[in-house]
Amino acid sequence: xxxxxxxxxxxxxxxxxxxxxxxxxxxxxxxxxxxxxxxxxxxxxxxxxxxxxxxxxxxxxxxxxxxxxxxxxxxxxxxxxxxxxxxxxxxxxxxxxxxxxxxxxxxxxxxxxxxxxxxxxxxxxxxxxxxxxxxxxxxxxxxxxxxxxxxxxxxxxxxxxxxxxxxxxxxxxxxxxxxxxxxxxxxxxxxxxxxxxxxxxxxxxxxxxxxxxxxxxxxxxxxxxxxxxxxxxxxxxxxxxxxxxxxxxxxxxxxxxxxxxxxxxxxxxxxxxxxxxxxxxxxxxxx
Numbered sequence: 001x002x003x004x005x006x007x008x009x010x011x012x013x014x015x016x017x018x019x020x021x022x023x024x025x026x027x028x029x030x031x032x033x034x035x036x037x038x039x040x041x042x043x044x045x046x047x048x049x050x051x052x053x054x055x056x057x058x059x060x061x062x063x064x065x066x067x068x069x070x071x072x073x074x075x076x077x078x079x080x081x082x083x084x085x086x087x088x089x090x091x092x093x094x095x096x097x098x099x100x101x102x103x104x105x106x107x108x109x110x111x112x113x114x115x116x117x118x119x120x121x122x123x124x125x126x127x128x129x130x131x132x133x134x135x136x137x138x139x140x141x142x143x144x145x146x147x148x149x150x151x152x153x154x155x156x157x158x159x160x161x162x163x164x165x166x167x168x169x170x171x172x173x174x175x176x177x178x179x180x181x182x183x184x185x186x187x188x189x190x191x192x193x194x195x196x197x198x199x200x201x202x203x204x205x206x207x208x209x210x211x212x213x214x215x216x217x218x219x220x221x222x223x224x225x226x227x228x229x230x231x232x233x234x235x236x237x238x239x240x241x242x243x244x245x246x247x248x249x250x251x252x253x254x255x256x257x258x259x260x261x262x263x264x265x266x267x268x269x270x271x272x273x274x275x276x277x278x279x280x281x282x283x284x285x286x287x
Contacts, residue, residue, distance in 0.1 A: 002034030008258035015273030021051030046140030065119035127210030141210035172248035179207035237275030257281035
């Protein structure tokens, strides 16, 4: 089975901000073994226009560092295999086809995960470097959530409180975990998930790109994709304004990715539009 991808994005300044510091990005390229896709939402933070710079640097750097991912297989770098990954074999024995298949899949998945992490870490360094060179942009930063799809595997990298969800079988499930104060409070049951929407510290995040941090820890999640899956990548300006049940209902509209994006932005503005709003919807099909 070869994966077929379709995607749309939309971003909006919202009702209470003067400028849009969010930046969406989508890239789909067809290959012999199916479509490959890269989708990113970055939500910038900082002084005058610094947030816009941070989110742009995040998107541009991640895309550049993942460019080899879109090259034909024969043009991609060879993955070196650590002998420790190989099972000891009896003297003279050869690995079985099943072992070879498992090894190649595990090695490729590990290499792609490392490539995604490195791309996000390079984005962090680019933002920190910019802040060091521009005194009026010191402390600029950005969240990022990035979805990379190849064949039937999806890799999701995340830093901050922008989110990636998956809709499957009529149920919308968040894949990422927020790096925020309220997420921790929910986790330790000091507040309810519903209270997180109105908590006075809901905008405090403890992990982001930039913000003068020389190193960043990148969460990476994996999903095996299926035809019919819908992914949603969004900034907190969307999910804070539109409750989960409404997000799920909208994602279940039998409509195009663009129509879903348009509707989500409308709902976030109707809910108050307190922040910039960004959504990317990715539809998974099969050739």
